[in-house]
Amino acid sequence: MRIPENKIEEIRNLANIVDVISTYVHLKKQGKTYAGLCPFHNDKNPSLKVSEEKQIYKCFVCNAGGNVFNFLMQYKSISFIEAVQEVAEHLGVKLELEKGSSSIVNSELEELYDVNVTAAKYFSNNLLNSRQGEIAREYFKKRNIKTQTQKMFGLGYAFSEWEHFLHYAEEKNVNLAKAMQLGLIDKRNDGSYYDKYRGRIIFPIFSPNGRIIGFGGRILNNAEKAAKYLNSPESPVYLKRKTLYGLFHSKDEIRKLNKAILVEGYMDLIALFQNGVKNVVASSGTSLTEEQIKLLSRFTKNIVVIYDADSAGQHAAMRSIELLLKEDFEVRIVALPEGEDPDSFINQYGKKDFDELVKQADNFLEYQMRIYQQEGKLDSPESQAEVVRELVKSVALIEDELKRNLMIKSISKKFDLREVLVESELDKLLNKKDSQKKRYAGQNPEAPIPHEAEKIKTITRIEAKFEEEIIRLLFEGVEEIQDLIFDNIMPDDLHNPDYRKLSEIALENYRNDIVSPSGIIEKIEDDNLRNIALSLTLNDISISAKHGEEITSAEVTKKNALRYASDVIKKFRITKINEEIENNKIKIKNSETDDNVLELLRLNKELEEEKKAIREENILINEIE
Ligand SMILES: [Zn+2]
Structure with a gap:
């Protein structure tokens, strides 16, 4: 007998x-958790801790622990299925029962969403x-x-009049300041409002949810003398570089096929979808961002990039490919026939x-080679060498x-070259940084390398x-926190192998919509890992308490936890960048050529800017407040 996962x-x-x-056990409330005598060892002091909030338990002496099913399995020596049945009986319910939903009510954001919904209904009705x-x-x-497709994608039409939507919005008591913030209306010098979208086909953009x-x-x-496309401005609900058009409609199919097709425009996506190609997303005009790639990587790591043959952006395509390679995507490229x-x-x-x-579809090497061929770069030996170097540069981005x-x-x-030649080119690129450091450390014992190395170690300890903290947050049981984490941090970013494994398991579950700590813990097979997760999760200091505010309601707790999470994520990202900057500084110090120094300085400048951008990022907070 099998009980379905859901x-x-x-x-x-x-x-x-x-x-x-x-x-079975007498439990006493102690702060946020319950404590009792552990039934799994000869307990004298209450060593068993039970968290109502996280729905897990752990004995801090004998390391027994898990979720409600694990407890019954262990206590009664029964099977997993029997434990599930027993809990169902205990609840006095049949196995098929409706699931309650919970979400953070966020009035500020909700209001913005509401305005968008009002506008979308209006546009759709117009059409x-x-x-x-x-x-x-x-x-x-x-x-x-x-x-039917128009309805599915909520397509609409904005009349060519200047105040038609405005009047509708007023009638519906829409907050006009909010409508302006969302780019639906704008203000004239005299203070009167007018419609931003006029005489346009409207494509609503959906979040993944x-x-x-x-x-x-x-x-x-x-x-008409107007831009071909007009898009909503950035707003607390719309973060362009984190949005992929169509993902809401295609995510299930992408997961199912374990492959995504990337196109450029709204109409491309809709046409493909209508014709049964449903694992498709669109970057919608902008070149692909790292955030979009991270978002997509929640659903698949296989991507087929389709660019218009006549697109001016063949080199932009290459940039996207590089980003994808860096994020460990399996990239294939389709070049459509000319004019299509x-x-x-x-x-x-x-x-x-x-x-x-x-x-x-070509793999990225074949694709790049074809572009170079078109450009005539394969004709002379000199430019061929250049091409090989460029190709190897792309290969160097691949981790595997x-x-x-x-x-x-x-x-x-x-290119009919000896492999060892190409390999040495690759090695040069891969070891450029490391080898310099090592070489100089050996050659120049006076150099302050040990001191610098120590510094790096400290950073690494932080x-x-x-x-x-990130692992603890992953087991906080709040979907929004997991959203934040997996938007910014992937398991591979973690050094500690246990944490990496745990976050992989969490990610796997997250992809299957399981975010509760009790749910994730059920999926950890390794005892040691499970123990680590339980210890971290049942630690006395709860996340929300750490944020130093009085806990008044579950909602406030959640909010605080989110705020704290976004803080930790930001700091983690900055720490990682700092580490890189410090490494570069050492390399600068030891570099033999000016070229290297310039490149490293440029790199560090970019990293500093990235840091600044992270610091100024209100997005995470905005999403919460
Ligand atoms: Zn015990």
Whole structure:
């Protein structure tokens, strides 16, 4: 007999571990947790700790611990399924029970979302039902976008009048200052408002969770002297560099197929989706950002990048590819036939041909090589050498050694070079930093290397503390905290192998929508790791208490925890950058060539700027408050 995963989750969420354990052990409240005599060893002092908030327990003497199911399994020597059934019975409910939902109510943000919803309904109604909307309906008809698809993506139309939405908003008692903040209206010099979107097709932009965070508006009449696209400005709900158009609609399919297709425009995405290619996201005009890539990596690490053949951005494509390689993505590239974009292609040739195109996608080496060939760079030996160097530079971005070696092999083959030559080029790039440090440490014993090295060790120790804190936060059971963490930090960023493993497990569960500590702990098979997680999680100092505010309600606690989490994440990121800067400084000190120094100085300047940007980032806080 098998109980579906989501049922188990349901039961786990409904159960109260304190109630269940109390049936067998006398528990006494101690601060935020309960304590009792551990039934799993000969306990004299209450060593068993039970957290109602986190729904886990642990004995600090014999290390027994886990969630409500683990307790029953251990106490009664029963199987996991029996434990689940027992808890269900204990709850007095059948296995199929509805799950309650909880979310942070955030009035400020909610109001912005509400304004967006009002606007989206208005635009959609204009398109679907109004007489004036005929022109927009015609447009979509010409572009082969079915009504059903229009509804699915919430497409709309903004009339060409100057105050039509404004009047509607006033009628609906929309807060106009908020509407302006969201870029829906603007103010004239005389203080009167007017509509920002006029005569435009409207594409609502959804968050991965399906909330409307912004709009893209495409001009209908190309003759008009206005920008082709008008997009919502950044706002507390719309963070452009963290948004991928279409992800809400495509994330399940991306997960299922373990592959994402990246296109450029709204219409490309919608056309593909309508034709059954549903694992697609759009960068919508901007070049791909690191944040977008991290967001996508929650769902897959395989990406097929599709660029218009006539796009001016072939080199921009390369930049995206580099970013993707750095984040350990498996990248493939499709160059469409001249004059085609994904929208026109799928409409003309259909899904089968499109799938075939994706199947035959180039890996990034093949793609780059083709671009260089087009540019005539493969013709002379000199430029060929240049090309090889460029290709090896891309390969150097790949973390996986095996993958790198395969790439080197194919470069050697392609250019008929001895592998060892290409390898040494790669080694140069890979060891540029390290080798210098080592060489000089050996050559110049007077250099203040030991001192500097010590400094780095200290930084790393601080980092270790942050790593611990991040794991604790991952087991806080708050989805929003996990969002924050996985937006900014991936398991690989952690040095401590145990923490890395734990965060991998947490990420895996997060991808499956399991964020409760009791749920994650159930998935940790290694006893040692489970013990680490339980110890960290049941530590006396709770996150919210740390933030130094009175705990008045669960909501305030959650809010504080979020604020604290965003703080820790920021500091962790800054610490990592500091470490890099210090390393570079050592290298500068020991560098033999001016070129190296310049490059390192430039790098450090960039890092300083990045630090500044992180410090000024209010996003995390904004999302919370
Ligand atoms: Zn015990």
